[in-house]
Amino acid sequence: MPKAITVPAIKAMAANGEKFTMLTAYDATFSSLLSGLGVETLLIGDSLGMVVQGQESTLPVSVDEMVYHVQAVARGNKGALLVADMPFNSYGTVEQCLDTAGKLMQAGAHMVKLEGGAWLCESVTAMSRMGIPSCVHMGLTPQSVNKFGGYKVQGREDDAAKAMINEAVAVAEAGADFILLECVPSDLGKAITEAVPVPVIGIGAGNDTDGQVLVCYDMLGLTQHRLPKFVKNYMQVHGNYEAAVTAYIQEVKAKTFPSKEHGFE
Template sequence: MTTLTTLKKFKKDGTKFTCLTCYDAMFARMMDKAQIDTILIGDSLGMVVQGHDSTLPVSVDDMAYHTANVARSNEQALILADLPFMSYTILSDAIANSRKLMQAGAHVIKIEGGRELCELVTTLAQAGTPTCVHLGLTPQSVNVFGGYKVQGRGDEAANKLLDDVKAVVEAGAALILLECVPADLAKMVTQAVSVPVIGIGAGADTDGQVLVMHDMLGMVHGRVPRFVHDFLTDERNTEHSIAGAFALYQQSVREGSFPSEQHKFS
């Protein structure tokens, strides 16, 4: 089974690893068969499953329900689960909500923010709960950003993001996730820290890649994000199946053909 130790070895060896969002048992089984390394039960379920226009309405109970669904069918992937909007602003709430997701089957708790999370990261680490800290474009802060925009452009913003990453890693974060940041900045961050870094819209030099499952299957409503590739209709998916799309994604990330130049931001 994939563990944090596995991912650290991947980073040391230069082996790229995969992550996909998943919300139910059937897709978890298919991802297992494709040997997807890590699974994220993302609060993206608010948009792709529940039909909301953002992740903000998702509750802790929603996340625990879907985490349990995935965990029951997962055999080999490391499971990450999102703490949803406003569920970890108060330390005692964050601890209780993390416990709920871990007991549902998560192996790592994902939270969004920067150095303001340091106390929480340390507290959870000391309690045996690893964290993945999500920086860059953090969807739970979409109203602060004024929309879904690339983050970390310019020296000041880039330096702040790098400082935030170093702070949360020092506090005990086990993983970093960077979303929609310039590829050069993502490369700098990846090289600057000892923990594995997962990217989405962050270029090819992060240690791992994540996509929303529905996006990589071509089920995108409206504008297709630049960092998305449709693996279902890709001609290399000779099975023309969802299982084939998962396997092709795994292969493409591992060999370094995804993401390509067209998927990155500068």
């Protein structure tokens, strides 16, 4: 059994300039395969609503369903850090946030991820006080798709970019352990990574973040929908899952993925 990856270990990697990888996993089989190949962090994402359940968005996913999938991934895990999404409408107050986070941690998660900005600061501090590591998801937050009017790049305007930088600093100061940026201009991804003292994970956020994440079904070509711009289909090039995942890890660490074609201006 390989040595388990911890939150401090990821922070040390980022501080030393070593890129780290994250892929989604929703069951014991994928968890075992991906962690066994060396993916440092696995995300049990509410994206399971779309890729596993066939929903049109992440919104229908419940806390109980997330608990079920976290338990499955934890059983198959071979040392990766497990990050679990807090589903839609499950962390609106500090009390509700602590309740949801507690259930996910008891199911086997090592960290919880929640979508938002500076309004989460009180909840992030409360979780930190209770020993619950957190990752704040900013930029394109899929749970707000109806508010955004679709899946659109965020932070392109100067005011929006400055606000996002300020909010990222605020949540980090409040106790967030990681920040995840989705679908923001590459320059903004770099600016936020430089502005905060915690690791930043990118998905469609350029090549200057500390880590990268993709949905495993997307990067293995196991999807029926059109792949987003920020995805590279590794299976198409490498032919089998072991070679595909290994190539993803190597390219993230060598800083050849994502390339400019996978980012936004």
